[in-house]
């Protein structure tokens with residue numbers, strides 16, 4: 001049975017065809033020379049690192065906040081203490097774009113993660129050209145050979161990689177790379193089921209491997225924060241809760257819990 005992840009990746013081939021047609025554009029887009037490192041921030045942090053996501057919509061939740069201005073939201077994220085910003089650039093299923101990424105780049109001086117289903121090098125070229133400091137690679141969407149190829153390509157371009165897993169098998173595969181940043185997606189991209197136990201289950205092996213762990217998805221309350229930090233998370237990635245927050249400032253600040261030498 002075709003999963004939503006299969007549908008997203010199948011549709012991605014149209015985007016990739018379009019990007020190759022636009023390849024010439026890469027020569028003109030001004031790329032910031034400065035590199036902003038999320039990894040360094042996380043390594044030096046005394047408090048939980050918060051990656052705030054700009055997400056207009058998603059297949060699991062439909063429209064979240066479609067009209068939100070990316071510059072305005074990104075500036076608020078930075079003002080209230082986010083350590084990095086994640087920007088959805090998938091259009092068909094998340095209503096994101098590279099233009100949103102470029103606007104967030106103009107607005108803030110934080111590390112920016114290009115959040116997309118990356119299966120081809122051209123997507124990494126565009127992510128970099130439009131201002132990303134990191135890209136996401138999803139183990140569930142990539143066979144080992146392609147995963148290693150894209151990881152190497154991105155790091156050679158000077159980008160950091162958040163390597164995302166959802167289960168033991170994907171984690172085993174991820175640990176065969178030297179990716180220092182492992183993202184645990186609490187949401188199953190095939191069923192949309194969300195459980196913070198996903199972070200708890202995978203945390204031990206990640207921490208024992210000396211990598212840093214980002215807990216992603218389904219994080220809304222202070223209790224959620226306590227759960228994932230007690231599992232060993234170094235960072236959280238939060239989208240819907242922030243995109244819908246009526247008091248964004250207190251929501252972000254409550255998540256910046258001290259890790260007090262726990263790491």
Ligand SMILES: O=P(O)(O)OC[C@@H](O)[C@@H](O)c1c[nH]c2ccccc12
Nearest residue numbers: 185216217218219237238239240241
């Ligand atoms: O809106 P949430 O439940 O806070 O989730 C944010 C983020 O983790 C989620 O958007 C995400 C995590 N990994 C992804 C991969 C592709 C698309 C989206 C994602």
